[in-house]
Structure formats: structure tokens, C-alpha cells
Amino acid sequence: MSPMCCLINGRPDERVGVANRGLQYGDGLFETIAIQDGRLLLWSQHLDRLAIGASRLGLAAINRALLTAEATELAVGIQLGILKLMLVREASGRGYRPSSQEVDRILALWPWPARGVSAEGVDVMWCRTRLARQPQLAGIKHLNRLEQVLGQQELGSGHGEGLMQDTDGWVIAGTMSNVFLGERGALITPSLDYAGVAGVMRARVMDCAADLGIRVTIDGITRAHVLRADEIFLTNSVLGVCAVRSLPEREYGRGPIAQRIHEAIRACGDAAVS
Amino acid sequence: MSPMCCLINGRPDERVGVANRGLQYGDGLFETIAIQDGRLLLWSQHLDRLAIGASRLGLAAINRALLTAEATELAVGIQLGILKLMLVREASGRGYRPSSQEVDRILALWPWPARGVSAEGVDVMWCRTRLARQPQLAGIKHLNRLEQVLGQQELGSGHGEGLMQDTDGWVIAGTMSNVFLGERGALITPSLDYAGVAGVMRARVMDCAADLGIRVTIDGITRAHVLRADEIFLTNSVLGVCAVRSLPEREYGRGPIAQRIHEAIRACGDAAVS
Numbered sequence: 334m335s336p337m338c339c340l341i342n343g344r345p346d347e348r349v350g351v352a353n354r355g356l357q358y359g360d361g362l363f364e365t366i367a368i369q370d371g372r373l374l375l376w377s378q379h380l381d382r383l384a385i386g387a388s389r390l391g392l393a394a395i396n397r398a399l400l401t402a403e404a405t406e407l408a409v410g411i412q413l414g415i416l417k418l419m420l421v422r423e424a425s426g427r428g429y430r431p432s433s434q435e436v437d438r439i440l441a442l443w444p445w446p447a448r449g450v451s452a453e454g455v456d457v458m459w460c461r462t463r464l465a466r467q468p469q470l471a472g473i474k475h476l477n478r479l480e481q482v483l484g485q486q487e488l489g490s491g492h493g494e495g496l497m498q499d500t501d502g503w504v505i506a507g508t509m510s511n512v513f514l515g516e517r518g519a520l521i522t523p524s525l526d527y528a529g530v531a532g533v534m535r536a537r538v539m540d541c542a543a544d545l546g547i548r549v550t551i552d553g554i555t556r557a558h559v560l561r562a563d564e565i566f567l568t569n570s571v572l573g574v575c576a577v578r579s580l581p582e583r584e585y586g587r588g589p590i591a592q593r594i595h596e597a598i599r600a601c602g603d604a605a606v607s
Numbered sequence: 608m609s610p611m612c613c614l615i616n617g618r619p620d621e622r623v624g625v626a627n628r629g630l631q632y633g634d635g636l637f638e639t640i641a642i643q644d645g646r647l648l649l650w651s652q653h654l655d656r657l658a659i660g661a662s663r664l665g666l667a668a669i670n671r672a673l674l675t676a677e678a679t680e681l682a683v684g685i686q687l688g689i690l691k692l693m694l695v696r697e698a699s700g701r702g703y704r705p706s707s708q709e710v711d712r713i714l715a716l717w718p719w720p721a722r723g724v725s726a727e728g729v730d731v732m733w734c735r736t737r738l739a740r741q742p743q744l745a746g747i748k749h750l751n752r753l754e755q756v757l758g759q760q761e762l763g764s765g766h767g768e769g770l771m772q773d774t775d776g777w778v779i780a781g782t783m784s785n786v787f788l789g790e791r792g793a794l795i796t797p798s799l800d801y802a803g804v805a806g807v808m809r810a811r812v813m814d815c816a817a818d819l820g821i822r823v824t825i826d827g828i829t830r831a832h833v834l835r836a837d838e839i840f841l842t843n844s845v846l847g848v849c850a851v852r853s854l855p856e857r858e859y860g861r862g863p864i865a866q867r868i869h870e871a872i873r874a875c876g877d878a879a880v881s
Contacts, residue, residue, distance in 0.1 A: 334698050339625055348622035349630065351613055351715050356623065356693075358752035359633035365701075390753070391760050417701060419630075422756075424608050427639075427691060427717045429752060429783055430759040441625055443701045465739030466774060470753060477751035478632035478703060479664070479744060482696075485704040486665050500740060509703055 336417070336441035340403050349439070352424040359476035360431065361421035362386040364533075366404070367571050368414040368442075369605045373404055375570060378533045383420060386473035392422060393434040403440050413445040413607055415571060419476070445607060446571065454578030454587060455493035455567065459556070460484040460508065464499045464528040472531040484508035494567055496559070496580070499528040504554045510569040511535035512554075514562035515590040519548040521558075534568040534604070541597050547590060564588025573604030610691070610715035614677050623713070626698040633750035634705065635695035636660040638807075640678070641845050642688040642716075643879045647678055649844060652807045657694060660747035666696060667708040674712065681716045687881055689717040689845060693750070719881060720845065728852030728861060729767035729841065733830070734758040734782065738773045738802040746805040758782035768841055770833070770854070773802040778828045784843040785809035786828075788836035789864040793822040795832075808842040808878070815871050821864060838862025847878030 339347045354360035362383055367374040384395050404416055419439040425432035462483040470477070480497070485508045488495050494507040505523050506512055511532040514521045520542055525531050542549045559565065564585055565577035574595035576587050598604045613621045628634035638653040647653075657669050678690055693713040699706035736757040744751070758769050759782045768781040779797050780786055785806040788795045794816055799805050816823045833839065838859055839851035848869035850861050872878045 334700055335624060335626055336701075341625070348624055349627075350609060350622055351615070351693075351713055352609055353623075353630060354756075356627060356630040356695075357637075357750070358756050359750060360753060360756050363631075390757070415701065419625075421630075426608055427610075427689065428720070428759075429755045430762065431756060439625055446702070462743060463741075465741035465744075467737075467739035467754070468774075469736060469757065470739075475753055476631070476633060477753045479634060479749055479751045480741070481703045482628075482632050482634050482705060483664070483743065485702075488704065500742075 336443050338407060339439065339441040340407060341439050342437055343403055350424060352426065353421060353437070354424055354431070355419060355421035355476050358429060360390070361419055361436065361476045362390065363417060363419045363474055363476060365570055366416040366418065367605045368408045368411045368416055371408050371411055372602070373408050373416065374605060375533050375537060375603055376401070376404070378536060382474060382531065382533060386475060387420065389469070389473050390475065391431070391434060392420065392436055395420065400438065403438065407440055407442045411442065413605060415443040415445060417441045417443055421476070454576035456491060456579045457494050457496055457507070457577050458488065458492040458581060460487050460495040460497045462487060462497065464497050464505050466499050466501060466527040468527050471527050471529060472525050474530050481508045498556065502555065504556055504559055505529040507567050510567035510572065510575070513538065513566050513568065514554065514559060515564035515588050516562055518590070519550065520590060521550045521552055521554060523554045524551050532569055534570050534573065537598060537603055538568050538574065538594055541594050545593060545597060564591060566591035571605070573598060610717050612681060613713070613715040614681060615713050616711055617677055624698060626700065627695060627711070628698055628705070629693060629695035629750050632703060634664070635693055635710065635750045636664065637691060637693045637748055637750060639844055640690040640692065641879045642682045642685045642690055645682050645685055646876070647682050647690065648879060649807050649811060649877050650675070650678065652810060656748060656805065656807055660749060661694065663743070663747050664749065665705070665708060666694065666710055669694065677712065677714050681714055685716065687719040687879060689719060691715045691717055695750070728850035730765060730853045731768045731770055731781070731851050732762065732766040732855060734761050734769035734771045736761060736771065738771050738779050740773050740775060740801040742801050745801050745803060746799050748804050755782045772830065776829070778830055778833055779803040781841050784841035784846065784849070787812065787840050787842065788828065788833060789838035789862050790836055792864070793824065794864060795824045795826055795828060797828045798825050806843055808844050808847065811872060811877055812842050812848065812868055815868050819867060819871060838865060840865035845879070847872060
């Protein structure tokens with residue numbers, strides 16, 4: 334229920350005041366970072382996304398050196414773990430109106446998830462919960478995550494992830510992952526201009542694909558498109574690259590592109606080997 | 608920065624753990640209740656809305672007796688104040704997936720806002736921030752409020768409120784209020800099926816209008832429609848009924864409908880006299 338260790342503005346603490354604007358309004362950002370052998374995987378990419386989010390929400394520019402020092406302190410000696418980092422706009426009494434651009438830093442160390450990623454891939458369902466189309470918040474990892482909670486709430490025990498469409502029917506992402514389709518040796522991944530989070534691992538996969546000479550297209554993706562793909566895989570910073578074994582309508586083989594990319598990213602040390 | 612007094616699950620406390628799902632995901636609901644002379648205004652209506660919200664988010668049915676006892680305890684002896692009540696889904700470690708329907712109760716007493724409502728009405732601007740269309744969350748008062756924060760962030764010192772449109776252009780609400788247009792002796796207020804919060808004071812105004820023989824229509828409202836209205840007023844539980852004095856495009860007279868309804872609601876003791 335509690336993190337293994339937590340720093341709030343650099344000091345060991347596990348509690349925040351009720352005026353905290355993350356609690357009151359979700360007025361902040363977060364990152365979920367894999368730690369392996371004391372190393373923060375894809376750390377600078379996580380900071381890059383935080384910087385973009387801070388600018389979008391009207392928060393002060395992030396202090397990369399300070400965040401790096403605090404995150405590194407928590408990661409020391411951790412063989413396998415997760416750092417959840419939150420930047421929350423400073424409290425300012427009651428009311429939506431923000432009186433500050435400054436943020437509180439909450440860095441919490443959590444255990445690696447018990448339920449690992451199966452090598453055989455994951456069985457995925459379609460969520461009934463839709464993602465709203467909100468270009469002002471799309472792409473960034475802000476703290477307003479009720480849609481993801483409602484999506485996860487739908488998952489039965491047999492499903493490791495649920496795919497979510499937006500309110501116009503476009504397939505956007507899993508509840509906690511980005512999605513790629515493999516088709517005739519190339520990759521397609523949904524456009525995130527109107528909904529979804531631009532995952533750090535998603536960006537890493539696109540770079541890796543380029544290095545391997547695999548074409549990647551960003552486009553609108555329909556449910557029918559998903560169902561005719563040769564292979565599907567999911568990505569996030571913790572699970573790395575994870576093949577989809579089935580959707581209710583069909584099964585997929587373990588795709589060759591997912592495998593190549595996962596091996597390449599692991600070889601670079603950017604995805605954890607659990 | 609801190610509330611005057613706060614009860615968490617019935618005990619005096621002002622801090623929550625960092626695993627709190629309100630902080631992590633905004634996984635909860637809130638109500639903002641005016642207190643006058645120790646009385647919680649429109650209390651049972653606030654509980655009714657909480658009950659609807661709990662059902663929509665998959666939370667346990669609210670305990671009305673317990674919430675009433677705790678809220679009443681905080682309100683004792685308060686001449687004019689605000690109770691902010693939050694119901695947050697019980698913490699359950701890291702990850703979107705909820706493992707419980709139970710909630711933590713956070714009841715905080717805040718001072719009445721210094722900036723009162725001017726009898727001359729309020730000057731209002733148009734927010735650039737749009738509200739996403741999300742029927743699954745529309746109407747309820749959940750904790751995902753970044754759109755309202757971004758809207759309030761736009762307000763200059765000369766504007767007491769900003770009107771927000773949804774991403775399709777429909778006028779939905781103020782950042783912290785509902786809106787009514789007066790036209791030829793009748794009222795129109797926006798449909799909240801896709802965005803916005805169904806305000807407790809909005810419902811009270813509609814009941815009051817019916818009692819006074821004033822017709823109220825709920826409908827889609829365009830910006831042009833707002834600009835040709837005879838009068839406009841805003842409502843919420845704290846400000847009651849507040850006439851709009853101006854939008855950038857035009858000025859409005861102090862409307863007769865707003866005045867009649869405000870007086871009637873105050874006479875019933877459902878809006879505070881500050």
C-alpha cells in the first residue's frame with residue numbers, strides 16, 4: 334500500500350497535505366521509470382517528456398539536475414524496481430486558480446510488479462470506456478487518469494491489458510501502454526494528437542525500428558485495422574515490448590518485429606530483464 | 608494554504624499518504640458546500656450528486672449518515688464558511704487498477720472566499736481551453752479537473768469568470784459555475800450530457816424557476832446564442848446566482864430573472880448571504 338521509500342522535495346516523507354493540488358485537481362505530471370541494477374532506464378527521455386508536460390500545464394521549467402540527484406539517490410542498490418515521480422503544482426488554498434508555477438517533487442520507490450510479462454504474450458480485450466478527445470492534454474502524462482482507472486476496472490482476470498478507443502472510435506492505446514501494429518514488415522502506431530500518452534518506450538521503439546530499417550507510420554487506426562494486422566505489440570517503460578497473443582476476435586502469432594525490437598532495446602539496456 | 612480544520616475518515620488529520628488514489632489518478636469525487644450559521648446549504652442535494660458519482664466510478668454506495676455526522680461536526684459554530692468534501696477510492700499500491708470500491712472521506716473546512724460576488728455582476732471572458740466530450744464522466748464532480756485549472760489560468764485580474772466551450776464549440780459552463788441564459792422571460796441552460804458538472808445550484812435554480820412559472824429549457828447553446836440573450840447569469844453553491852455584467856463582445860443589464868430567482872433561493876435559505 335505504501336512505497337518502499339519516498340522523497341518529497343528531497344526529504345524522506347510519505348504524506349502530503351490535503352491542499353495538495355494533485356489530490357484536489359490532478360494538477361501535475363508523473364513518470365513511471367524502470368530501475369535495474371541501480372540505473373534509471375531511459376531517464377533523460379522521461380525528463381524530456383516531463384519538460385513538455387510542464388510547459389503545457391504552465392508549470393515552471395523542470396530542474397533536471399535536482400530531479401536526477403534525487404532519483405539517483407533512490408535507485409542506489411535497487412536490482413529491479415520502479416520509480417514513480419510526480420511533479421505537482423504548489424498548493425495555494427482552495428479554488429482551481431493556480432497562484433504559482435512552482436512544483437512539489439514526489440519521488441516514490443515501488444517494488445517491481447509481481448505479475449511479470451509472459452513470454453507467450455498477453456491476452457487483450459476491448460474496453461468499453463472511451464478516451465475523450467482533448468488536444469490540449471493529449472500526449473503528456475498528467476495526473477487526470479480516471480479514464481485509465483475505468484478502463485482497468487473493466488479487465489477480467491484473464492486479460493492482461495485492454496485496448497481503448499477514443500470517443501470517435503479511433504484505437505488509441507492500452508490502458509497503460511502504447512500499441513503498435515506490424516503489417517508486411519512495417520509498423521503503424523496510433524496518432525496521439527487528440528488522446529493518449531506519448532510513451533517514452535513508444536519513442537524508443539520508433540528510434541529502434543529506424544535503426545533496424547523498419548518503417549514506422551503514425552496514423553489513425555480503426556478496430557478493423559487492428560484485427561487484420563500481422564502482429565500487435567504493446568509498449569511501456571516497465572514491460573518494454575510485449576506481444577499481444579489474442580483479442581476476443583482472433584489470435585496472433587508471436588510477431589517477428591516485436592521480437593527483433595525487444596531484443597535490440599534490451600541489448601542497449603533500455604528495457605529491464607526481469 | 609491549509610484548511611481551518613480537517614477530518615480524514617472521521618479523525619482530525621491534514622495529511623494523506625502518497626499512495627492516495629486522488630493524488631495518483633484523481634480517482635474520486637468532491638463537493639463544495641456553503642456553510643451559513645452552522646448549516647450545510649443544499650446538503651442532501653450534494654449527497655445525491657455524490658451518490659450518482661460513486662455509482663458512475665464504481666465506488667461503494669455513500670454512507671449518508673456518516674457523512675452527515677462528520678460534516679455537521681465541522682459546521683458547528685461556523686457563521687460563513689466552505690466545506691470541501693472529497694471521497695477518494697482507497698489506496699491499493701501502484702497501478703491504475705482499483706482493488707477496492709471503498710473510499711476515504713476527506714472533509715476540510717475553508718474560509719469563505721475574500722473576493723465576494725459583486726451586486727453589479729461579474730465580467731466574464733471566453734476561455735481558449737476547451738472541455739473534452741466524455742459522456743462517461745460528464746455531469747459528475749470527479750477529481751480530474753485540469754481543464755478547469757487551465758481555464759482559470761487564463762483569467763486576467765479583470766475577469767471574475769471564464770466561459771468554456773467543448774471541443775465541438777458548444778458553450779458548456781464557467782470554469783467553476785453553470786450558466787443560464789434569459790430570453791423573452793424564459794431560461795435556457797446548456798445540456799451537460801457530454802461535458803460539464805451538473806451543479807447542485809443549477810438544479811435548485813431550475814426547481815425555483817418552475818415554482819415561479821418560468822420555463823427552463825436544457826439545450827445545446829452556441830456562442831452566438833449567448834451573445835443575443837437578454838440576460839446571463841452564473842450559478843454555483845458558493846456564489847448562488849450571479850449576474851454576468853459583460854462579455855468582451857457586449858454588456859448585459861442586471862437581468863430581472865436572475866434577480867427574482869436569487870431572491871427566492873436566498874429566502875429559502877439555500878444560498879448564503881455574505
